[in-house]
Amino acid sequence: GLGPGADSGGSGWCGSRFAGAPGGADVRRPLKYRPWAARGAPRAAPPPSSGPCQSSRGGEPGTEPPRPGPGGSKRLPQALLVGVKKGGTRAVLEFIRAHPDVRAVGSEPHFFDRHYGRGLDWYRSLMPRTLSSQITMEKTPSYFVTKEAPRRIFNMSRDTKLIVVVRNPVTRAISDYTQTLSKKPEIPTFEGLSFRNRSLGLVDTSWNAIRIGMYVVHLESWLQYFPLSQIHFVSGEKLITDPAGEMGKVQDFLGIKRVITDKYFYFNKTKGFPCLKKTESSTLPRCLGKSKGRTHVQIDPDVIDQLRDFYRPYNIKFYETVGQDFRWE
Numbered sequence: 628g629l630g631p632g633a634d635s636g637g638s639g640w641c642g643s644r645f646a647g648a649p650g651g652a653d654v655r656r657p658l659k660y661r662p663w664a665a666r667g668a669p670r671a672a673p674p675p676s677s678g679p680c681q682s683s684r685g686g687e688p689g690t691e692p693p694r695p696g697p698g699g700s701k702r703l704p705q706a707l708l709v710g711v712k713k714g715g716t717r718a719v720l721e722f723i724r725a726h727p728d729v730r731a732v733g734s735e736p737h738f739f740d741r742h743y744g745r746g747l748d749w750y751r752s753l754m755p756r757t758l759s760s761q762i763t764m765e766k767t768p769s770y771f772v773t774k775e776a777p778r779r780i781f782n783m784s785r786d787t788k789l790i791v792v793v794r795n796p797v798t799r800a801i802s803d804y805t806q807t808l809s810k811k812p813e814i815p816t817f818e819g820l821s822f823r824n825r826s827l828g829l830v831d832t833s834w835n836a837i838r839i840g841m842y843v844v845h846l847e848s849w850l851q852y853f854p855l856s857q858i859h860f861v862s863g864e865k866l867i868t869d870p871a872g873e874m875g876k877v878q879d880f881l882g883i884k885r886v887i888t889d890k891y892f893y894f895n896k897t898k899g900f901p902c903l904k905k906t907e908s909s910t911l912p913r914c915l916g917k918s919k920g921r922t923h924v925q926i927d928p929d930v931i932d933q934l935r936d937f938y939r940p941y942n943i944k945f946y947e948t949v950g951q952d953f954r955w956e
């Protein structure tokens with residue numbers, strides 16, 4: 628559901644005891660010819676891994692034929708919302724699943740990071756039933772920063788469409804920290820966690836809240852497997868100011884009719900965010916839950932400036948790589 632903590636807390640049926648379980652072997656190799664990966668330093672193809680096999684034959688993902696049933700059959704996703712954490716992924720998923728040609732998993736499966744060892748049949752069993760005309764989707768924001776995720780997703784299907792919601796990395800970091808603080812009030816200050824040495828301006832890139840925002844670094848791993856044309860970037864900022872415009876581009880990318888238009892949204896003044904007029908089920912609330920659109924912790928403006936300086940080169944490289952200017956300055 629859309630309730631508070633839908634994304635941020637426990638993963639429901641996804642128990643944590645399988646966390647870190649070894650994944651299946653990745654059978655297929657990335658393309659050798661990668662014209663889209665021409666920019667920057669040459670990248671070596673990752674070594675093939677070994678281990679228990681979870682094969683996907685001849686480009687047909689999975690091992691079990693989909694069983695049709697009422698409302699269609701369970702299929703592996705053709706499109707994934709892979710990130711980024713606190714970018715606005717829940718909003719995009721809820722908006723896109725209002726489309727009649729899209730069916731999505733409500734919770735975060737965490738298959739390509741935590742539960743890969745459970746295998747593709749397990750993963751498929753989580754999916755909603757779809758008709759052949761419908762697209763199956765799920766969202767797990769941690770995939771974007773998971774080293775193995777691009778290879779694993781490529782091995783499921785090299786045709787998988789990828790969506791990444793990106794947001795000003797400084798704001799994203801503060802949003803991330805605000806969420807952690809709401810669960811663990813005893814953690815150190817944002818200012819304290821951000822730096823290895825604050826007076827020297829040495830940012831602690833090992834802190835996840837900082838690391839996730841180095842988008843171009845993570846993107847490089849995806850580009851070893853997927854052409855840029857298969858990755859769509861949503862501006863987390865425009866998603867709030869112009870949800871219909873951003874969702875129009877998402878629908879074009881997915882190759883589905885522009886059904887989710889301005890008629891689907893209204894701006895809820897109390898929430899301070901756009902909300903849906905219509906949803907898949909009329910019983911769902913129209914706005915996202917309380918954990919979406921939290922008031923951020925106040926941060927020392929000098930720290931914000933230092934982080935802005937830190938992210939600038941990464942942002943510029945990211946804009947160049949994707950050919951889009953997100954204007955985060």
Ligand SMILES: Nc1ncnc2c1ncn2[C@@H]1O[C@H](COP(=O)(O)OS(=O)(=O)O)[C@@H](OP(=O)(O)O)[C@H]1O
Nearest residue numbers: 634712713714715716717718802900901919920921
């Ligand atoms: N329509 C609408 N309603 C509510 N919130 C919206 C919306 N569109 C984008 N956002 C922004 O989404 C931010 C949360 O991002 P995610 O859903 O990706 O978070 S999570 O990683 O799944 O926990 C959340 O971040 P915070 O504002 O920091 O809470 C919102 O700014």
